[in-house]
Amino acid sequence: MQVVMATNNENKLREAREILSPLGIEVLSQTEAGVHVDPEENGETFAENALIKARAVFELVKKPVIADDSGLCVDALGGRPGVYSARYAPKDQLCSKLLGELRDVPEEERGAYFCCTIAYIDENGSGTVAGKCEGMIGYEERGTNGFGYDPVFVYGDKTLAEMTAEEKNAISHRGAAMRQLCEVFRERYGETHADK
Ligand code: ITT
Secondary structure, eight states, X not given: OEEEEOOSOHHHHHHHHHHHGGGTOEEEOTTTTTOOOOOOOOOSSHHHHHHHHHHHHHTTOSSOEEEEEEEEEEGGGTTOBXXXXXXXXXXXXXXXXXXXXXXXXXXXXXXXXXXXXXXEEETTEEEEEEEEEEEEEOSSOOOSSSOTTXXXXXXXXXXXXXXXHHHHHXXXXXXXXXXXXXXXXXXXXXXXXXXX
């Protein structure tokens, strides 16, 4: 089956493809679907924002659409940046700004988690699934893979940016949410062709 992903973030699109294509779901970009949409994300939750993005694209394409709204919640910052993760700082300064804010925070208070909510919508209606990845914020940037806050998010003994794509997708918030999405699709549409 084919779904259109309502995102302007190339890294999210890449990870969605890595996770969903082995499960038999082909993910088309907005460009491949012939639309360009960048709606204002004025929801207060990941789910609200994911639904805003999914609905905006579904109005224009008559195919199933998915949208990912995600972010990093840092314990010592009372859950910030959360839904504002993309707007916390310019893209190349996200990690350095966060490390600066946490400069004096001791190890035991450096807990954080990534959240990912995926909204899906088709002619039968809409819904959401969510995934979480718990770790901590390190003291320096490490690794060159991934994107966003990956170089400072430590899971086990590596940052997400030190993991291969396969390693990250196996434990990530996005991986967890996408695998649930696949279950929803199996219920809605029957088996995806990975099963055949
Ligand atoms: P779209 O809205 O177009 O999908 P976006 O990048 O603006 O793209 P969000 O509003 O959901 O997406 O912002 C999520 C931000 O959280 C993202 O830009 C990253 O900075 C961060 N983020 C989300 N998932 C991440 C991951 O797996 N690794 C590192 N950072 C991540």
